[in-house]
Ligand SMILES: Nc1ncnc2c1ncn2[C@@H]1O[C@H](COP(=O)(O)OP(=O)(O)OP(=O)(O)O)[C@@H](O)[C@H]1O
């Protein structure tokens with residue numbers, strides 16, 4: 001039995017190279033990531049940094065070029081075609097960035113949630129109980145007979161989340177779930193994901209270009225040029241414990257399995273570093289100085 005806190009997703013030295021005509025695009029270059037079972041995290045990064053590439057690999061939609069990636073007991077590099085189908089059906093739920101891609105336009109909200117269960121061969125009684133329950137959890141019981149076109153953008157994303165959870169996957173992946181929503185509706189969608197994470201224990205990975213989301217989840221990992229570079233962890237500060245409202249975050253640099261650390265650009269600029277640095281350890285601290 002999987003325990004809360006076990007490593008659930010593990011990526012080590014992950015590479016994805018796309019070949020277009022004679023050109024190679026390195027979308028992921030040695031990416032490292034570990035997510036615990038039951039965690040909710042955000043992957044944050046600029047456009048083109050490799051966020052969707054990573055999510056598509058984790059979803060089993062795309063194969064990596066090199067490296068290691070495991071999700072629970074699934075080794076995503078070693079799976080047969082049959083296992084991939086099984087993994088996509090039961091191992092993972094996916095919410096696409098494009099709202100229209102998540103739902104069938106001619107099915108009602110309830111039918112959309114029932115469909116993945118039908119395809120997975122869930123028994124009728126299970127379907128007739130769980131599908132309405134999911135719609136209730138996302139706060140849309142009163143819209144179950146509506147088709148997507150009769151729902152707002154935020155409501156459609158809520159149904160999409162219910163659809164993704166229909167077969168009770170242990171992992172939910174959401175690509176920019178708030179991208180097409182206004183700020184308030186986006187915040188509600190995030191709150192919902194946090195609630196579902198608590199209620200169902202589903203491990204959740206949210207991809208976004210919005211660094212503000214970092215404060216809405218436990219941990220936000222920044223991806224730059226196809227590598228995870230920094231991670232921001234929310235900390236309940238001393239102030240909060242004594243009644244203040246300050247909730248701090250702390251940023252860490254990620255050390256990969258080869259010992260490499262990506263030093264943020266602004267720090268390099270401050271140091272006027274271009275090619276190399278001198279490093280020394282003193283009193284438990286590492287100091288870097290320009291070596292040029
Ligand atoms: N199918 C593909 N073929 C070729 N290159 C691709 C393909 N998909 C993505 N890329 C390239 O890989 C890089 C990473 O793309 P990706 O879609 O992962 O970025 P992203 O972080 O999701 O960006 P955005 O925030 O704009 O969605 C980009 O340079 C992109 O042009």
Ligand SMILES: [Mg+2]
Pocket residue numbers: 051052053
């Ligand atoms: Mg993307």
